[in-house]
Amino acid sequence: MHAAVVSSFDAPPRYDEVAEPVARGRDEMVVEVLAAALHPRVRSQADGSHYTSTEELPLVPGIDAVVRDSKGRIRYTVLDDTTLGTMAERTVIEADRSVVLPDTIDPVLVAAAMNPVMSSWVALQRRIEFRRRQRVLILGATGSAGRMAIQVAKRFGAGQVVAAGRDVARLEKLRALGADVVCTFDDVARAADVDVVIDYVWGDPAARAMVALLTARADRSAPLTWVQIGSVAGPDAPIPSAALRSARLQIVGSGIGSVPGRDFVKELPKMAAAVADGAFDVRARAVPLAEVERAWVGTAGTPERIVFVP
Numbered sequence: 001m002h003a004a005v006v007s008s009f010d011a012p013p014r015y016d017e018v019a020e021p022v023a024r025g026r027d028e029m030v031v032e033v034l035a036a037a038l039h040p041r042v043r044s045q046a047d048g049s050h051y052t053s054t055e056e057l058p059l060v061p062g063i064d065a066v067v068r069d070s071k072g073r074i075r076y077t078v079l080d081d082t083t084l085g086t087m088a089e090r091t092v093i094e095a096d097r098s099v100v101l102p103d104t105i106d107p108v109l110v111a112a113a114m115n116p117v118m119s120s121w122v123a124l125q126r127r128i129e130f131r132r133r134q135r136v137l138i139l140g141a142t143g144s145a146g147r148m149a150i151q152v153a154k155r156f157g158a159g160q161v162v163a164a165g166r167d168v169a170r171l172e173k174l175r176a177l178g179a180d181v182v183c184t185f186d187d188v189a190r191a192a193d194v195d196v197v198i199d200y201v202w203g204d205p206a207a208r209a210m211v212a213l214l215t216a217r218a219d220r221s222a223p224l225t226w227v228q229i230g231s232v233a234g235p236d237a238p239i240p241s242a243a244l245r246s247a248r249l250q251i252v253g254s255g256i257g258s259v260p261g262r263d264f265v266k267e268l269p270k271m272a273a274a275v276a277d278g279a280f281d282v283r284a285r286a287v288p289l290a291e292v293e294r295a296w297v298g299t300a301g302t303p304e305r306i307v308f309v310p
């Protein structure tokens with residue numbers, strides 16, 4: 001069969017032939033892949049930079065997909081990092097890490113939406129104790145995950161959602177998704193009194209935003225939970241020690257490891273139902289898997305999520 005194949009962490013995957021997959025475990029099944037999205041997480045899998053990377057090559061990338069099983073049922077599935085991911089004509093999944101979807105869904109839209117929706121959904125439902133009417137600031141709100149975080153926070157009853165980013169034109173469009181306030185990273189002091197920060201950015205912009213926010217807070221003893229989810233601006237952030245002493249700041253991360261895999265899986269049916277119901281505004285572009293090498297380069301950070309269709 002054909003698949004996207006990574007043979008070197010320094011080069012994009014190539015469309016190539018690989019061996020047919022074989023189901024081994026009791027819960028495993030071979031499925032036909034309908035749509036697999038190119039999330040930043042998949043890029044870091046394919047360039048070996050993700051913290052779960054085993055550096056084993058060659059590998060077929062892809063950590064989730066919409067698939068069709070041997071009985072014709074459509075499923076959304078998540079995969080561990082394995083050398084056979086979802087960017088292939090067929091792959092192996094574990095039934096209990098998948099959820100059956102109505103066969104009326106659009107595989108491309110569901111594949112595009114699930115990973116970015118999951119990032120804030122799991123953070124607010126499983127990582128912290130989020131309460132209705134709490135105010136939320138999203139750093140990196142213009143990306144796929146940030147756009148979804150606005151909609152997810154509203155869905156869970158956020159009292160106010162502030163969307164922060166670096167591109168003013170893109171920020172303005174976020175009001176239509178439910179953002180009550182939009183601001184640039186330099187202006188986050190406007191969101192000084194939020195209760196929760198959902199941070200996709202990290203690096204210097206997040207450290208600067210943290211100091212600006214804490215300094216401008218009306219009541220520094222009011223709890224502020226900073227949920228670290230992505231690191232598009234850098235893996236390290238220079239957080240001054242005073243930030244932790246001078247305000248009631250709690251920094252937590254949300255991702256595989258800090259949230260048990262079973263908790264992600266438990267949220268899958270509800271997330272998938274919401275996505276399938278059209279609850280979220282999703283921007284996706286279907287690309288034939290045969291064009292993987294060309295589509296991989298130069299599309300990072302594009303507003304539409306690339307979704308490969310074998």
Ligand SMILES: NC(=O)c1ccc[n+]([C@@H]2O[C@H](COP(=O)([O-])OP(=O)(O)OC[C@H]3O[C@@H](n4cnc5c(N)ncnc54)[C@H](OP(=O)(O)O)[C@@H]3O)[C@@H](O)[C@H]2O)c1
Nearest residue numbers: 040041119140142143144145167230231232233254255301
């Ligand atoms: N832990 C989890 O469960 C989980 C799940 C999903 C995603 N993530 C992570 O979340 C992050 C965002 O994912 P995504 O799907 O939203 O990616 P995306 O669609 O590619 O969006 C990237 C976002 O980051 C911004 N950005 C890029 N470089 C930046 C920089 N140097 N400084 C400031 N902002 C910058 C972009 O702003 P512009 O619009 O201005 O370009 C955009 O808002 C990634 O790190 C991803 O791995 C984590």
